[in-house]
């Protein structure tokens with residue numbers, strides 16, 4: 001029971017191999033044929049192109065199935081299913097009984113309308129299988145270490161994947177969990193971690209930073225053995241990672257996916273080597289150019305927008321993108337764990353182009369955070385016209401740190417501009433603000449000020 005019921009060592013070891021790619025094509029054909037018989041959308045797509053589902057090739061699949069943005073799924077399903085509620089329409093897309101969806105969740109909707117995602121028993125099982133591999137990687141295969149985790153769940157519990165679905169996954173894997181939730185606020189997170197002996201903090205990087213800023217001594221004394229972050233790119237940014245690891249006195253890992261078995265997790269390699277993909281057998285992952293939608297080769301250093309097709313669970317094999325833009329690495333990691341890796345660069349929606357140079361707010365955040373404590377770390381990118389085009393220079397409102405002398409600010413601005421030019425090929429104009437003048441957020445951080453609105 002528990003962990004051993006869900007962890008499949010043979011499949012874990014197959015990640016990023018020719019064997020698993022063969023398995024992907026076989027599964028794709030199998031599922032295409034299966035869904036062809038019961039899902040109107042799959043039948044429509046294949047019939048329109050006169051494709052035999054059992055003989056479809058990867059090239060044909062990409063030609064026939066367009067990439068759908070996750071946030072548009074609600075609208076698309078409503079169109080396909082006609083009236084009725086979203087559960088009925090999505091069940092008709094999946095070709096199943098609506099009552100088979102046991103857990104009905106949605107994204108937080110911070111980047112637009114919340115998009116629903118539902119779990120059948122099969123989907124929950126896949127989620128536990130995927131997550132078990134992340135824990136195995138973290139512990140270097142030492143299951144006794146996994147047994148010793150007591151998770152402080154401090155993501156929002158309501159609706160999102162890292163909330164109740166993740167709670168279900170922890171319970172299936174036999175891992176004790178304290179579901180305090182981000183809603184509880186920092187004092188309750190501190191209190192229950194201390195009183196109930198939590199040792200594995202599970203939250204967004206901005207919440208982890210917020211805990212540290214609030215009470216650094218208390219954070220250092222929690223006795224954590226791990227911080228696992230997700231939902232934002234913060235944990236993959238060297239400066240943020242350093243701050244959190246020093247502050248909590250334990251290693252930080254970055255995770256993505258968690259639902260339907262899709263799983264990425266970072267290792268302890270220093271410098272940060274990206275997140276290992278651990279579900280090649282359950283999901284087909286592609287990279288596309290955010291501008292042209294053309295598929296890009298998965299080769300070391302390639303950057304593109306992530307597109308995922310489920311090869312397991314209740315959802316049909318439809319190419320879906322959450323809008324994340326990543327850089328991939330397919331050569332073996334020095335840590336020895338399997339799986340190709342990726343670093344999150346930003347979101348396709350957040351992309352800015354300064355004189356043709358592509359910049360993501362998360363990258364700007366990385367540079368600014370490197371200047372703490374001379375700056376507070378809070379900043380805004382001031383946009384004077386709708387993105388992605390930005391007429392140079394890129395304007396940044398940055399809070400200087402407490403105790404920084406005003407006459408030193410021009411020199412500091414020049415240093416930040418130089419570092420940013422070196423790392424991102426963009427030279428910003430810095431507009432200084434007093435400490436604490438920008439609004440703080442404990443959830444997903446917002447970096448953009450729309451001066452054109």
Ligand SMILES: [Zn+2]
Nearest residue numbers: 267269333335
């Ligand atoms: Zn690694």
